Amino acid sequence: MQKTLTTNATHTELKAMAIATIDEQTNRIVELSREIQRNPEVGFREHGTAQRLVEQLEHMGLDYRTGLARTGVKARMRGRSDRFTVAILGELDSVITPDHPLADPDTGAAHACGHHIEIAAMIGAALGLQAVMEHLDGDVVLFGVPAEELIDVDWRLSLRDAGELEFVCGKPELIRLGEFDDIDLGMITHPGTSGQESLFEMDHSWLGAILKKVRFHGLTAHAGENPHEGINALKALTLAMTAIDSQQETYRDEDSIRVSQLVVNSGDMVSTIPGTTDLEVMIRGRSVEAMQDASAKIDRSMHAGAIAVGARVEIDTVVGCFPFAQDEPLVEVVDANARTLFGDSEIDSHAGAHGASTDSGDLQMLMPMVLPIVRSGCDGLIHSKDYQIDDHVLTAVNNAKLLASSVIDLLCDGAANAASVIDRSGPKLTRDEYLTIRRSMETKKTFG
Template identity: 55%
Template sequence: MTSKDELKARVCAEIDRQAERIVAFGDEIMRNPETGFREHDTARRVIKQFVDMGLEYRSGLAGTGVKARMPGRSRRRTVSILGELDSLLISDHPYADPGTGAAHACGHNAMAASMLGAGLGLQPVMDELDGDVVLFGVPAEECIELDWRMALREAGDLEFMLGKAELIRLGEFDDIDMALITHTEGAGDPLATMSGTANGSLIKRVRFVGRSAHAGNEPWSAVNASKALTLAVSAVDAQRETFRDSDMVRISHLITHGGEAVSAIPGAAEMEMMIRARTVEAMEDASRKVDRALRAGSVALGAEVEINTVTGYLPLVPDEPLVDVVDANSRDMLGDEHVLRHGGHLGSSTDVGDLGRVMPVAHPFAASGNDAPMHSNGYFVRDHVLAAVNPAKFMAMSAVDLLADGASGAEEVIRDSGPKLGRDDYVALRRRLDSVRRYRGDEE
């Protein structure tokens, strides 16, 4: 029987042999960005790689997802290695699509390349593993273009705004036991960060409706929807000291419509809000307080308010038993001095948090060679060896540890990670967090 160390050495040698292909694939996606649920060309590029590997695949999952299974010698457990397909919208980014403004300012192109690289490395040793590996190109991690996605929802084309949430709802993770995915981070050391928690989020689409009138001749006949909104924002700000520091609550808003003309009292005003927090309970608490503040603006001016709350992300809590496996392999490959175990808590969000509700997940980070802030017009992957080839190796090595010797490593991770939600319970949780509420401010 071949030892795990021998299998891992073969895996890494194959990834090194394929490094030029991995780097070229990451660069190709970076230069051809597409936003979530629109990644049709990106999906075709992934499909071409799967075809070249001789893999059977399924495509069109949650619109653009692509999934290929590499069978082991037995089917005891299944480990998935994920790669994001989507980009952001940053029109002044150096690699932005000139027509759409799409740009890979979060490094998802390298995540797709690391998925491919791990698959290339594992393919020659699959007949010595006691489980399957699923390579999964997943859509729509970024929570953007909400008007368009809400229209898709109203048309019945999707229910959830994010790719992994929608894939879970559709049952596309039912045949997978655990998942690995590596995000990009900054320029240099640490070369890899193994773990970190992240906020969940709720989105609110808020519309105040009042009554318009001439701003000079007859303002007393109006109900100023814009001022109702302004008061509501002030009331939200007044709530901030009521949030526990440990809950890491973040509330941001953007006024999307404030009126038609300065000469008329606005009869309608709209804004979009995002509430982030460390736990589901803290998300719900903050949501209730924000709704009260929105109602206060409505009552003060006598306007109506409609509050449409849509679940964004669930909080991320990686499973330490699975992180242990990836951590050990990253240290063997990169050295202890180049690996950070825990990067702390992030105020940002990822739909890997959703996936972690239904299965063990590990979500390490790898250096990208770029120290610009992520999601900025200066951030892109400068070094695909750091961002794609290195994580391809430590994720593939981890798959060996999980699936060799009767998949005993995977069994231990599942046992030690504790209970998870079933698909139906997960879907019910997201639906419970969604709501549409309407209030009339002039009611006694």
């Protein structure tokens, strides 16, 4: 039986109480992680996952709101004062990996990115924090957020065109809706890839991502009888791809520009000059300015391919997410707690740059954000058919302890640490400023 805390309990006593509570709830946390892992759902369609989160919140006696950006779920735990609010986030969605052993046979969805441990860790941290909230000088928001992965884009664009959403990823859409206006700091965790020496990595950065849907319009003709009367949309696409490759030396190394391409439609049949072809292009970069520069160069390349053969090209540009460079003052808080919990040798404090992307970068433009990665308990390469979470204690339960301990440090003693982190993290964008930048980069252009 746990002891009762005094009114002036120290942060060490509060953490001990929270961690003891999490330990008592280990089986519940692990089972939630496994249940979500067995029932994957892709972004903006995570209705079952959202319901599982709702059941946990109801069991904790918390009020909540649902249906945020289609499937998001948000609850608030109140402290003894509301000076600041810290959000613990968990991503609801999966990726599509049809050959994964736990893939949904109908949709191909699979938790080959490990988001299920985020939801379990969030609930685990909440269970620990619920035992000490009356001693904290701030609130904690639990936020199940949809659609972190930039997939299923055609369907999401159909939702945009129907007016059901504006942005194709979950956190940007929730920002637009004002759902982060009442939050001051954010925390989220993520599993990593196996084969790493340390248990956790900190202070890494992620690239931003832009997606272009490109369609070339030519003129069909018989490929043998009268090809000279056609306009070959496939040739336009091929020339455009060559122009894209020719841009590579114009990118600065420090901007980490990565351009990937996929021919979605190359024509209807080999005996006909293709009249319509489709290309998808993804641009990743380490700064908004670098992404904007690369986007303009890709548009020029598309235009060049069309001009060369007399075709027309339509380019629909959507922003997936912005670059993510974590806020060092908040990293310091989480890093210190990780070292206390797991030992110095288990923490890689300066993990460096990642080549992947996350829409937590959008949120970091508005508030201090941190994203520790747990490396142990994972097996296989992330996003592959072999990726599995083998140890839900090392991943979900350990993360719950780290998140809860870090929140306590931020919100105890008058929330002095939260105030310091916000001040030292420097100026952030307002929601309107953020939306202006994002909307300026989402364009529809036609050339030819």
